[in-house]
Amino acid sequence: MEPPTWYVTASVTLVGMYVTAVLFRSLRTRRCNSTVLLHGKTCIVTGANTGIGLQTALELAKRHARVIMACRDQNKARKAIEYVKSRTENGSLVFRPLDLASHASVKEFCSGILEEEHSLNVLINNAGVMGHPYQLSEDGIEMHMAVNHFSVFLLTNLLLPKLKGNSPSRIVFVSSALHKRGEIDFENLKGKQTKGYANSKLANVYFARELHDRLADSKVDVFTVHPGMVDTELARHSVSNWLWKLLYPLKLLLIKTASQGCQTVVHCAISEELEGKSGGYFGSCVQEPWPDISSCKDTQLKIWKNSKEITGF
Numbered sequence: 001m002e003p004p005t006w007y008v009t010a011s012v013t014l015v016g017m018y019v020t021a022v023l024f025r026s027l028r029t030r031r032c033n034s035t036v037l038l039h040g041k042t043c044i045v046t047g048a049n050t051g052i053g054l055q056t057a058l059e060l061a062k063r064h065a066r067v068i069m070a071c072r073d074q075n076k077a078r079k080a081i082e083y084v085k086s087r088t089e090n091g092s093l094v095f096r097p098l099d100l101a102s103h104a105s106v107k108e109f110c111s112g113i114l115e116e117e118h119s120l121n122v123l124i125n126n127a128g129v130m131g132h133p134y135q136l137s138e139d140g141i142e143m144h145m146a147v148n149h150f151s152v153f154l155l156t157n158l159l160l161p162k163l164k165g166n167s168p169s170r171i172v173f174v175s176s177a178l179h180k181r182g183e184i185d186f187e188n189l190k191g192k193q194t195k196g197y198a199n200s201k202l203a204n205v206y207f208a209r210e211l212h213d214r215l216a217d218s219k220v221d222v223f224t225v226h227p228g229m230v231d232t233e234l235a236r237h238s239v240s241n242w243l244w245k246l247l248y249p250l251k252l253l254l255i256k257t258a259s260q261g262c263q264t265v266v267h268c269a270i271s272e273e274l275e276g277k278s279g280g281y282f283g284s285c286v287q288e289p290w291p292d293i294s295s296c297k298d299t300q301l302k303i304w305k306n307s308k309e310i311t312g313f
């Protein structure tokens with residue numbers, strides 16, 4: 001028995017809409033087109049077990065890098081390494097434990113890198129949390145500020161000697177366009193935040209800009225990326241499963257896959273055309289003007305001073 005005409009028409013329309021949406025999304029996503037090979041280069045990717053970090057690790061491994069997967073969960077890291085290995089035989093992948101909710105863990109991770117790794121060429125500060133329920137880290141800091149900013153400040157500064165020693169080298173901050181909604185309350189940097197994610201990403205952006213200024217005489221380039229809206233596990237604390245499913249048509253049109261979402265990160269980490277062009281803010285593999293809110297030297301200096309005190313760096 002033949003299916004009714006309405007059924008055939010509806011099916012063809014739905015498939016057509018699906019294909020158009022997927023094509024639309026991939027056409028408006030720029031990919032990193034660098035063909036550079038990374039033999040002998042070591043890259044750290046924090047939060048490399050899933051999402052943007054995992055796809056970044058894959059792209060770097062495809063280009064023959066040694067990738068240090070800095071993750072807090074050994075089992076997740078092992079699965080991520082299997083995932084990358086099943087897609088490329090290039091590169092070498094190493095797991096090193098790192099929990100950004102603990103300064104002790106950050107220090108241990110950095111000691112391992114400084115003492116045991118021969119070289120370090122790229123640091124990608126990717127790991128982050130969003131919508132985390134109120135909780136203090138091991139060091140008594142609200143979780144967004146702890147993971148997304150203070151530990152990144154500590155980690156980056158502790159690894160700087162190695163990055164300087166292996167220059168030209170790069171540091172990439174995976175920030176967010178939501179930093180524009182952030183506010184820094186210097187009276188309450190460690191405590192409960194009203195907009196924890198945005199605030200922490202803004203603090204992080206000020207840090208990246210101040211770091212760039214301080215590295216002006218070096219060959220360590222600093223880049224900040226906003227990846228756009230990407231389909232990852234980032235909303236695990238904030239969006240319920242059924243709401244996420246309802247958003248599926250929107251996902252097809254507007255939200256990038258993690259593989260698409262990592263492209264600007266990879267571009268900033270490896271593209272030869274960016275060598276020596278430190279300090280930029282990037283989206284869709286293109287440099288963009290810094291938003292006004294992230295351009296204040298006084299706040300940069302104040303964030304640096306406070307972060308130094310709070311992390312004891």
Ligand SMILES: NC(=O)c1ccc[n+]([C@@H]2O[C@H](COP(=O)([O-])OP(=O)(O)OC[C@H]3O[C@@H](n4cnc5c(N)ncnc54)[C@H](OP(=O)(O)O)[C@@H]3O)[C@@H](O)[C@H]2O)c1
Pocket residue numbers: 046047048049050051052053070071072073076098099100101125126127128129130147174175176177226227228229230231232233234235
């Ligand atoms: N997705 C987006 O639309 C979007 C937009 C703008 C910016 N970003 C930024 O992109 C970055 C990557 O996020 P994503 O979207 O790929 O999210 P994701 O899939 O949730 O990945 C986040 C990664 O960070 C790790 N992480 C979280 N807390 C950690 C901790 N205490 N110590 C060490 N690692 C920790 C996670 O490890 P576990 O798996 O063990 O939790 C995971 O590997 C984040 O900085 C995020 O702010 C994302």
